[in-house]
Amino acid sequence: MTLLTKQLINLIRLLHSDTGQNQIAAGLAFGIFLGFAPFISLQTFLVLFITFVFRVQLGAVFISAFFFKFIAYLLDPVADPIGRALLEHEALRPLWTWMYNVPLLPMTRFNNSIVMGSFIISIILCPILFFVFKQLVIKYQVTLVHRLEKTKAWKFFSATRFYIWYKKYNDLYGA
Numbered sequence: 001m002t003l004l005t006k007q008l009i010n011l012i013r014l015l016h017s018d019t020g021q022n023q024i025a026a027g028l029a030f031g032i033f034l035g036f037a038p039f040i041s042l043q044t045f046l047v048l049f050i051t052f053v054f055r056v057q058l059g060a061v062f063i064s065a066f067f068f069k070f071i072a073y074l075l076d077p078v079a080d081p082i083g084r085a086l087l088e089h090e091a092l093r094p095l096w097t098w099m100y101n102v103p104l105l106p107m108t109r110f111n112n113s114i115v116m117g118s119f120i121i122s123i124i125l126c127p128i129l130f131f132v133f134k135q136l137v138i139k140y141q142v143t144l145v146h147r148l149e150k151t152k153a154w155k156f157f158s159a160t161r162f163y164i165w166y167k168k169y170n171d172l173y174g175a
Contacts, residue, residue, distance in 0.1 A: 009059075009166060015140065020057065025134035027057035029126050031064020036072040036079075036118035042107040043119065072118055079117030086116055 015024065030047055037043040051061050072079075086092060099105045109115045148154050157163055 009169065012166070015137070015145075021134055021137045021141070023055060023057040024060050024137050025130050026054070027051070027060025028064040028133040029130040030056055031061050031066075032068045032122045032126055032129060033119075034061065034065035035068020035070075036075075036122045038109055038115060041109055041115075042104060075118070075121065076114050079121055080114050081117070082120055083113035083115065083117030086120065087111065087113055 030051060033047045034044060037047070047061075050056070051058060087096060096111065099110060110119070
């Protein structure tokens with residue numbers, strides 16, 4: 001079974017349990033860093049390291065990163081002037097020079113105005129998104145799960161092969 005499929009199953013399991021709100025919300029919020037950062041960069045590896053160390057839900061990170069990649073593309077015209085203003089600010093020039101001469105820091109691509117602006121937007125939005133996603137997960141778990149399971153669409157979905165496979169997997173390997 002692939003890592004992504006396993007993480008999606010874990011995400012579904014956590015969404016339908018009464019625990020894990022912080023793990024899911026942090027995963028969804030950390031996805032903004034992966035979505036806004038270049039694919040292969042130091043930021044990506046740092047976020048993945050933090051995700052593994054602090055038990056953040058990996059499936060939520062990947063799903064969120066997928067959607068934030070599209071949003072990042074749309075926000076490039078906003079991120080560029082923010083990054084350009086920071087990179088061209090005279091008082092910060094010694095900091096940028098020092099960072100460029102430190103061995104691994106140029107791998108962050110901080111000298112690109114769009115990458116810098118996207119990183120600043122990510123830093124600002126991540127804590128806000130954590131609390132928003134936490135409230136959404138709590139509301140989902142309290143109200144929508146019970147309503148969803150009573151609908152005809154859920155009954156149809158629960159009869160599909162994917163759901164039957166999921167239930168069998170959950171019975172065999174689930175916690």
